[in-house]
Amino acid sequence: MWNGLLDLIYPPCCMLCPTPGGRFCARCESALFHDNHSACPRCADTLGPYSSCANCAGKKFHFDGVFRLGVYDGLLREVVLRLKFADGETLGRLVGQTWAAQCRPQFVALNLTCAMPVPLHWRRRLSRGYNQAEAVGRGIAAELGIPMQSFRLWRVRATADQKALRRSERLANPRGAFAATTNPALVGKRVLLVDDVMTTGSTCNESALALKKAGAAAVFVAVLARATDGVNGG
Ligand SMILES: [Zn+2]
Numbered sequence: 540m541w542n543g544l545l546d547l548i549y550p551p552c553c554m555l556c557p558t559p560g561g562r563f564c565a566r567c568e569s570a571l572f573h574d575n576h577s578a579c580p581r582c583a584d585t586l587g588p589y590s591s592c593a594n595c596a597g598k599k600f601h602f603d604g605v606f607r608l609g610v611y612d613g614l615l616r617e618v619v620l621r622l623k624f625a626d627g628e629t630l631g632r633l634v635g636q637t638w639a640a641q642c643r644p645q646f647v648a649l650n651l652t653c654a655m656p657v658p659l660h661w662r663r664r665l666s667r668g669y670n671q672a673e674a675v676g677r678g679i680a681a682e683l684g685i686p687m688q689s690f691r692l693w694r695v696r697a698t699a700d701q702k703a704l705r706r707s708e709r710l711a712n713p714r715g716a717f718a719a720t721t722n723p724a725l726v727g728k729r730v731l732l733v734d735d736v737m738t739t740g741s742t743c744n745e746s747a748l749a750l751k752k753a754g755a756a757a758v759f760v761a762v763l764a765r766a767t768d769g770v771n772g773g
């Protein structure tokens with residue numbers, strides 16, 4: 540009732556501009572949720588006129604496919620940047636929910652068992668107060684009616700960590716030590732791995748490898764924005 544009164548006095552406006560209306564106004568919704576280019580189903584890079592992907596031809600990934608909301612540009616870029624601040628949590632959830640609602644058939648066709656965010660380094664999570672990938676994932680999971688599982692998926696940085704070690708330490712630090720071992724809760728699961736930006740795809744690839752090693756049957760990636768180079772993403 541109180542909220543109803545408040546809405547009368549201050550009509551809710553678009554989350555991204557001052558236009559009155561709930562969630563997203565027609566203009567922002569169209570700018571945000573309509574990808575003007577077709578994207579590669581394997582790596583989410585923008586496809587050229589001949590529909591063959593110059594980016595991932597010959598490359599092997601541990602994930603089974605990538606969906607993107609759009610290109611890291613314009614309004615989507617603004618949204619991704621806003622999600623890096625503490626007040627972006629609601630926006631992240633609503634973007635995820637609207638995306639899943641609009642692309643429901645594509646998501647449902649994957650026969651997903653759960654969604655999972657790409658983890659944020661704990662130090663960054665502490666300073667930001669939340670993980671933006673988790674907020675987006677929560678919105679998607681709620682809309683699709685699948686559970687959101689935030690397993691302690693390691694940031695598998697075995698190669699970077701290995702480089703910092705001396706040779707003797709490297710040998711004592713077996714390959715794959717950072718990947719999860721078989722996890723009964725993941726065996727046979729079809730996971731939707733959610734992140735905000737994909738640049739090289741290496742972060743998602745490493746996470747997908749860890750999930751597969753833990754027993755996941757399939758890993759699909761949902762990224763808000765696909766960037767090319769010069770952008771700070773994984
Ligand atoms: Zn708007």
Ligand SMILES: [Zn+2]
Pocket residue numbers: 579580581582583584592593594595596
């Ligand atoms: Zn590709």
